[in-house]
Amino acid sequence: MSFDWNEDDEDFFAGASFKPRTIEEDFAIPDDFANLGGAAIIPQDVVEETPFQQLIRHWMNERHAPDILPAQEMLLGRLLDHIRKQTDDVQLLRADPDSSEEEHFRITLVQTEIERVKFVIRSYIRTRLHKVEKFARHISATPELHDRLSKAELDHAKRYARLEETHYTSAVLQGLPPDQQSLDDNIAFMPPMVTAPSKTRAVFAHARQDCPPVRLPDGSTLEMTKGQISLTPYHVVEQLLAREEVELV
Amino acid sequence: MALPPSLRLSVTPPELELIACEQLIEIIPLVAMERTAFISGAFGPLRPPAKCKVPIWMATNLKLKKKCHIVPPDWLNVDFLQDRLTHETSQPEFSQLPFRFAEVAKVLLDVASDDFENPERLRSLLKDIQEARQAKSREGLSKIDHSELSLPNLCSMEINEIRPVFIKAMGVLSQLVREPEGRLPT
Numbered sequence: 001m002s003f004d005w006n007e008d009d010e011d012f013f014a015g016a017s018f019k020p021r022t023i024e025e026d027f028a029i030p031d032d033f034a035n036l037g038g039a040a041i042i043p044q045d046v047v048e049e050t051p052f053q054q055l056i057r058h059w060m061n062e063r064h065a066p067d068i069l070p071a072q073e074m075l076l077g078r079l080l081d082h083i084r085k086q087t088d089d090v091q092l093l094r095a096d097p098d099s100s101e102e103e104h105f106r107i108t109l110v111q112t113e114i115e116r117v118k119f120v121i122r123s124y125i126r127t128r129l130h131k132v133e134k135f136a137r138h139i140s141a142t143p144e145l146h147d148r149l150s151k152a153e154l155d156h157a158k159r160y161a162r163l164e165e166t167h168y169t170s171a172v173l174q175g176l177p178p179d180q181q182s183l184d185d186n187i188a189f190m191p192p193m194v195t196a197p198s199k200t201r202a203v204f205a206h207a208r209q210d211c212p213p214v215r216l217p218d219g220s221t222l223e224m225t226k227g228q229i230s231l232t233p234y235h236v237v238e239q240l241l242a243r244e245e246v247e248l249v
Numbered sequence: 250m251a252l253p254p255s256l257r258l259s260v261t262p263p264e265l266e267l268i269a270c271e272q273l274i275e276i277i278p279l280v281a282m283e284r285t286a287f288i289s290g291a292f293g294p295l296r297p298p299a300k301c302k303v304p305i306w307m308a309t310n311l312k313l314k315k316k317c318h319i320v321p322p323d324w325l326n327v328d329f330l331q332d333r334l335t336h337e338t339s340q341p342e343f344s345q346l347p348f349r350f351a352e353v354a355k356v357l358l359d360v361a362s363d364d365f366e367n368p369e370r371l372r373s374l375l376k377d378i379q380e381a382r383q384a385k386s387r388e389g390l391s392k393i394d395h396s397e398l399s400l401p402n403l404c405s406m407e408i409n410e411i412r413p414v415f416i417k418a419m420g421v422l423s424q425l426v427r428e429p430e431g432r433l434p435t
Contacts, residue, residue, distance in 0.1 A: 050288075051288075052271070052288055052289045053289070056268055056271065060260070063256075064260075079288070086288060102280070102281070102282060102283075105280070105282070105314075106282060106283075106285050108310075109285070109287075109310060110285070112307075112310055113287050113288055113306075113307075116306065117288050119267070120267075123264075126251045126252050127251075127252055129251035129252075130250065130252035130257070133250075133251060200420070200423050200427075201420060202415065202416045202419035203416075204400070204412065216396040217395055217396045217423065217426070218394070218395065218396040218426075220396070222397055228399060228401070229399070229401070229408070230398065230399050230400065231393070231398040231399075231400060232396065232397045233395075233396070233419070233423060236396075236397070249405060
């Protein structure tokens with residue numbers, strides 16, 4: 001994984017202190033309460049999300065989407081790097097016997113935040129791992145999905161699929177007649193043997209901006225306006241989600 | 250397993266609370282603190298008695314150590330909620346409330362009830378609003394079809410509550426609609 005820190009960032013993390021960031025980095029956190037009226041339509045790029053808020057959004061998308069979504073490797077890398085640096089600073093300051101009481105209480109706050117971020121990262125990765133294992137054979141048989149997985153996830157999916165097949169073969173299948181030994185039969189009126197994500201499962205989509213029209217299963221079109229929440233099958237909003245125009249809630 | 254079965258279909262209320270606690274809220278600090286860099290940005294400096302905006306998780310952390318007072322958000326007061334309740338019980342549609350109002354209200358009333366004028370009244374109003382809205386979302390189940398259901402002004406906690414049933418219902422309806430075509434394999 002590569003991290004593209006610019007020099008300002010390096011400066012900022014160099015000293016063992018929680019110095020404030022430069023203005024450019026000090027992202028304003030979108031304040032939900034400010035939009036209470038619902039009338040103010042703010043273009044998406046004005047309300048900038050912090051990396052952690054982006055991760056929370058991807059975490060929720062991943063939790064709600066039936067399919068596996070593209071891995072957010074850059075974002076994870078940035079946050080992990082940030083956690084590492086904050087942790088190092090905490091340890092340095094802890095070791096310093098001269099630090100004041102105020103310093104101690106800042107350390108506690110910083111540590112609390114580190115734990116919150118770690119929790120979300122862990123849950124995000126576990127959600128993906130769950131999908132990787134559940135769809136292991138589908139993933140290793142579908143090259144189009146490989147771009148969505150990180151290298152470690154893809155390796156794991158392939159190994160897991162192989163393990164599963166070897167196990168089935170040695171435990172049961174080798175004792176069956178040859179025409180019943182395969183693991184990927186597609187028999188009419190029977191569920192397929194390879195577990196694939198069900199894209200017809202409904203999801204709650206929340207429009208982050210005005211969205212272009214999409215086709216609904218009943219033939220009509222749906223044009224979501226900013227802030228609209230709709231319950232609709234996953235395949236309807238799949239493209240909107242890929243372009244980050246909607247989020248799942 | 251990577252993800253416990255209870256977490257596979259939906260998120261849990263504590264997870265929603267964690268997300269809601271990233272929002273900012275005003276506090277009146279009782280201790281001073283320099284401007285400090287956090288992963289989600291820099292907060293502070295805290296200079297009592299000047300008001301300052303910090304994330305809710307930080308506000309609750311400080312509040313539990315009796316190091317700040319929390320300034321209630323605009324919508325978390327008896328007048329506003331009374332107005333919403335009237336609206337909720339007299340109009341057929343959902344009234345407008347902040348998307349994560351249930352989580353925020355719960356967290357704040359749990360740790361900082363002494364910063365509110367009438368916490369008991371607030372709790373009972375919130376409960377009434379939630380019940381009125383719950384009744385409406387249950388009615389919404391009758392409008393569900395296989396393609397789309399728009400849910401204006403529904404809040405995160407309410408979506409989470411209706412999620413399992415609504416997703417299942419829509420799944421069954423799509424199967425019913427799809428069946429006639431699928432029955433003619435060539």
